[in-house]
Amino acid sequence: METPGSQSSLHRANLERVVRAVRLAGSLTQAEIARTTGLSAATVSNIVRELKDGGTVEVTPTSAGGRRARAVSLSGDAGIVIGVDFGHTHLRVAVGNLAHQVLAEESEPLDVDASSTQGFDRAEQLVNRLIEATGVDRTKIAGVGLGVPGPIDLESGSLGSSAILPGWIGTKPAEELQGRLGVPVHVDNDANLGALGELVWGSGRGVRDLAYIKVASGVGAGLVISGKIYRGPGGTAGEIGHITLDESGPVCRCGNRGCLETFAAARYVLPLLQSSHGTDLTMEGVVRLARDGDPGCRRVIADVGRHIGSGVANLCNLLNPSRVVLGGDLAEAGELVLGPIRESVGRYAIPSAARQLSVLPGALGGRAEVLGALALALSEMGDSTLLDSTLHAATPAFT
Amino acid sequence: METPGSQSSLHRANLERVVRAVRLAGSLTQAEIARTTGLSAATVSNIVRELKDGGTVEVTPTSAGGRRARAVSLSGDAGIVIGVDFGHTHLRVAVGNLAHQVLAEESEPLDVDASSTQGFDRAEQLVNRLIEATGVDRTKIAGVGLGVPGPIDLESGSLGSSAILPGWIGTKPAEELQGRLGVPVHVDNDANLGALGELVWGSGRGVRDLAYIKVASGVGAGLVISGKIYRGPGGTAGEIGHITLDESGPVCRCGNRGCLETFAAARYVLPLLQSSHGTDLTMEGVVRLARDGDPGCRRVIADVGRHIGSGVANLCNLLNPSRVVLGGDLAEAGELVLGPIRESVGRYAIPSAARQLSVLPGALGGRAEVLGALALALSEMGDSTLLDSTLHAATPAFT
DNA sequence: GCTTAGAGTTCACTAGTTGGACATAGACGG
DNA sequence: CCGTCTATGTCCAACTAGTGAACTCTAAGC
Numbered sequence: 001m002e003t004p005g006s007q008s009s010l011h012r013a014n015l016e017r018v019v020r021a022v023r024l025a026g027s028l029t030q031a032e033i034a035r036t037t038g039l040s041a042a043t044v045s046n047i048v049r050e051l052k053d054g055g056t057v058e059v060t061p062t063s064a065g066g067r068r069a070r071a072v073s074l075s076g077d078a079g080i081v082i083g084v085d086f087g088h089t090h091l092r093v094a095v096g097n098l099a100h101q102v103l104a105e106e107s108e109p110l111d112v113d114a115s116s117t118q119g120f121d122r123a124e125q126l127v128n129r130l131i132e133a134t135g136v137d138r139t140k141i142a143g144v145g146l147g148v149p150g151p152i153d154l155e156s157g158s159l160g161s162s163a164i165l166p167g168w169i170g171t172k173p174a175e176e177l178q179g180r181l182g183v184p185v186h187v188d189n190d191a192n193l194g195a196l197g198e199l200v201w202g203s204g205r206g207v208r209d210l211a212y213i214k215v216a217s218g219v220g221a222g223l224v225i226s227g228k229i230y231r232g233p234g235g236t237a238g239e240i241g242h243i244t245l246d247e248s249g250p251v252c253r254c255g256n257r258g259c260l261e262t263f264a265a266a267r268y269v270l271p272l273l274q275s276s277h278g279t280d281l282t283m284e285g286v287v288r289l290a291r292d293g294d295p296g297c298r299r300v301i302a303d304v305g306r307h308i309g310s311g312v313a314n315l316c317n318l319l320n321p322s323r324v325v326l327g328g329d330l331a332e333a334g335e336l337v338l339g340p341i342r343e344s345v346g347r348y349a350i351p352s353a354a355r356q357l358s359v360l361p362g363a364l365g366g367r368a369e370v371l372g373a374l375a376l377a378l379s380e381m382g383d384s385t386l387l388d389s390t391l392h393a394a395t396p397a398f399t
Numbered sequence: 400m401e402t403p404g405s406q407s408s409l410h411r412a413n414l415e416r417v418v419r420a421v422r423l424a425g426s427l428t429q430a431e432i433a434r435t436t437g438l439s440a441a442t443v444s445n446i447v448r449e450l451k452d453g454g455t456v457e458v459t460p461t462s463a464g465g466r467r468a469r470a471v472s473l474s475g476d477a478g479i480v481i482g483v484d485f486g487h488t489h490l491r492v493a494v495g496n497l498a499h500q501v502l503a504e505e506s507e508p509l510d511v512d513a514s515s516t517q518g519f520d521r522a523e524q525l526v527n528r529l530i531e532a533t534g535v536d537r538t539k540i541a542g543v544g545l546g547v548p549g550p551i552d553l554e555s556g557s558l559g560s561s562a563i564l565p566g567w568i569g570t571k572p573a574e575e576l577q578g579r580l581g582v583p584v585h586v587d588n589d590a591n592l593g594a595l596g597e598l599v600w601g602s603g604r605g606v607r608d609l610a611y612i613k614v615a616s617g618v619g620a621g622l623v624i625s626g627k628i629y630r631g632p633g634g635t636a637g638e639i640g641h642i643t644l645d646e647s648g649p650v651c652r653c654g655n656r657g658c659l660e661t662f663a664a665a666r667y668v669l670p671l672l673q674s675s676h677g678t679d680l681t682m683e684g685v686v687r688l689a690r691d692g693d694p695g696c697r698r699v700i701a702d703v704g705r706h707i708g709s710g711v712a713n714l715c716n717l718l719n720p721s722r723v724v725l726g727g728d729l730a731e732a733g734e735l736v737l738g739p740i741r742e743s744v745g746r747y748a749i750p751s752a753a754r755q756l757s758v759l760p761g762a763l764g765g766r767a768e769v770l771g772a773l774a775l776a777l778s779e780m781g782d783s784t785l786l787d788s789t790l791h792a793a794t795p796a797f798t
Numbered sequence: 799g800c801t802t803a804g805a806g807t808t809c810a811c812t813a814g815t816t817g818g819a820c821a822t823a824g825a826c827g828g
Numbered sequence: 829c830c831g832t833c834t835a836t837g838t839c840c841a842a843c844t845a846g847t848g849a850a851c852t853c854t855a856a857g858c
């Protein structure tokens with residue numbers, strides 16, 4: 001970064017201001033930009049020219065029935081971001097642009113026993129396939145967001161011990177993928193990315209504080225505070241799965257007893273149904289059966305909901321988010337699980353906090369994490385990377 | 400505010416940058432300012448002159464054994480802030496300046512049954528007394544921070560129903576005091592202010608994420624996230640006292656059962672000792688007896704600590720703060736209560752989150768809240784108010 | 799066809815930062 | 829005791845970038 005406080009930094013800030021305004025509105029005329037940014041028309045004129053020359057922005061001679069306005073919009077290929085999500089059973093990749101549009105998305109099953117190298121091979125292939133399919137310029141790729149189903153050590157960037165995929169422990173996924181793709185890769189865990197995905201594209205739109213609860217093999221939460229992922233100083237914030245509900249409850253894989261996870265996570269819940277419903281039951285299956293009316297599955301899902309509600313109530317007392325979004329397979333159960341959650345929250349949270357909380361199912365289903373990875377890439381480049389092309393392209397034009 | 404994005408806004412930002420640098424370091428030479436802010440020496444020279452003319456800053460011809468450096472420091476009376484803290488049994492007022500120095504501080508007992516008008520009368524008198532005692536210029540008062548022992552509704556500014564002082568419910572303390580003192584008053588609850596106080600002056604120095612647990616008549620927490628109080632969208636974040644520890648525990652005043660408060664707050668704990676130790680026991684007394692070796696009191700305090708530890712463990716799993724500071728009377732018990740808290744945290748929090756957490760007693764005792772009120776006033780004026788005098792004073796100087 | 803009003807551009811002006819030149823004053827060495 | 833050295837703070841010319849006002853352009857409305 002240049003010297004802060006200089007005029008050039010001001011100019012840069014104004015560039016960003018314009019880009020952000022355009023991004024939020026989708027398309028604006030210069031006069032509108034001037035009004036929303038507070039900059040003068042003359043300045044906007046200059047900035048738009050600069051951005052256009054740099055290819056960040058496109059100017060269409062507007063067909064609107066006005067006097068002569070030119071609509072300014074982000075050029076579709078001004079910058080490309082890629083989201084990659086490693087799940088427990090699948091690999092998912094999405095390609096998007098700076099205008100928050102998803103250009104392509106694909107998922108394929110991933111063998112749980114796959115080694116990390118194998119996983120990265122597959123990811124690299126899938127990314128390449130999508131890049132070709134969408135025909136985007138490789139050099140326009142500004143960043144990659146990567147989701148992994150386990151805790152990431154912020155400092156070393158390596159995958160922590162409770163990763164669900166065996167053989168991945170200790171790997172540094174961001175480094176690995178960055179080496180293969182040659183672009184900056186930002187990594188985070190699935191719960192945080194799910195939160196970001198729902199915030200930008202799903203049930204969390206318009207909210208600035210949100211908790212995304214992901215119930216799958218384990219239970220995790222992604223916290224968004226003031227529009228940003230909150231990871232905590234040590235990077236392990238959001239471990240709602242291991243808050244204690246019952247000090248003398250079942251022993252949890254974390255070593256404690258009565259963690260929320262032991263009442264809600266697939267690995268503890270599914271065995272309850274095995275004697276009656278067979279051994280190869282999945283969470284998805286339980287949800288489907290419950291929706292079809294199976295009383296046992298309904299009961300189990302309601303119990304899970306009640307326990308999650310207790311956890312959410314604690315979360316709610318402590319953080320008072322305005323919205324809680326439920327993700328993971330369990331969200332598909334809809335009211336079957338949301339009802340008990342709300343009931344539990346109503347019972348255990350202090351009334352003033354519970355009153356203004358809305359508990360919603362995720363709107364993106366299994367896509368939340370990839371889309372969150374896209375959003376992570378977008379937010380990490382912080383609107384500045386997309387200016388680089390402008391700045392670099394513009395400079396030689398003056399020589 | 401002027402048009403953002405203009406040069407004048409840049410200048411303003413640079414002014415703030417310099418002021419902040421000086422404030423953080425206490426005293427700097429111009430060359431040092433230039434280095435830490437990244438501004439050029441020439442710019443710093445201009446800015447310092449402007450600030451000096453405006454009276455925000457003082458330049459002392461340094462006695463340091465150098466070439467010829469002039470130390471720049473915030474002028475003591477550039478701006479005055481006042482902190483007012485209504486406690487359950489006392490009223491406390493502090494006067495400080497922009498350099499984060501406390502000029503005067505005084506407390507007096509306040510009758511719990513006092514009406515709100517009576518309370519405000521007393522507060523007004525005490526503030527006036529301290530202003531006279533310190534001899535500060537009334538017109539320099541930039542803001543007042545006000546602490547009240549109950550939840551404040553952010554929108555209406557009125558005191559919520561669980562206020563400890565009866566007869567205050569529904570009053571709007573900030574408005575009231577602002578009317579009497581004629582300066583902007585910012586209000587918050589005692590836990591949040593305690594957190595801020597410990598963050599700026601006490602056990603939280605150097606940390607950006609902190610949870611302050613105040614155990615008194617009730618149990619509350621003030622959360623500092625990224626250096627700022629986190630109140631949550633609804634303003635009720637930090638209600639750690641009402642997280643559920645035991646679903647079939649004692650009934651709490653909030654209507655639920657087994658809240659942390661029912662195991663830790665004075666109103667529930669003191670009765671346990673009444674049969675053996677008499678009825679007019681206070682938390683303070685229990686702590687004193689425990690320190691003197693009374694086994695019953697020691698046991699009670701240890702139990703309280705264990706329960707608080709459970710709550711902190713939940714907090715820790717969710718938010719992963721790097722430091723937890725214990726405030727209120729209970730903090731005086733030192734290791735008698737901290738030991739059990741740490742033990743409980745170690746048992747119930749996930750290891751990676753617990754490992755890097757430090758649990759400390761508050762360093763400020765009962766002063767935490769007033770000092771926090773000072774800090775609130777300082778932070779609310781956000782370094783800009785103190786520039787107003789500069790800007791206004793500087794303009795006529797050029798005519 | 800003329801007027802009108804909003805859109806965008808150009809231009810001279812101004813605010814504000816910067817680099818470099820310069821004066822200053824103590825420290826150090828001889 | 830004096831010259832040199834070095835870091836400080838100030839001044840000035842150059843430069844960057846935003847602004848208001850004047851200007852041009854286009855299509856709509858009468």
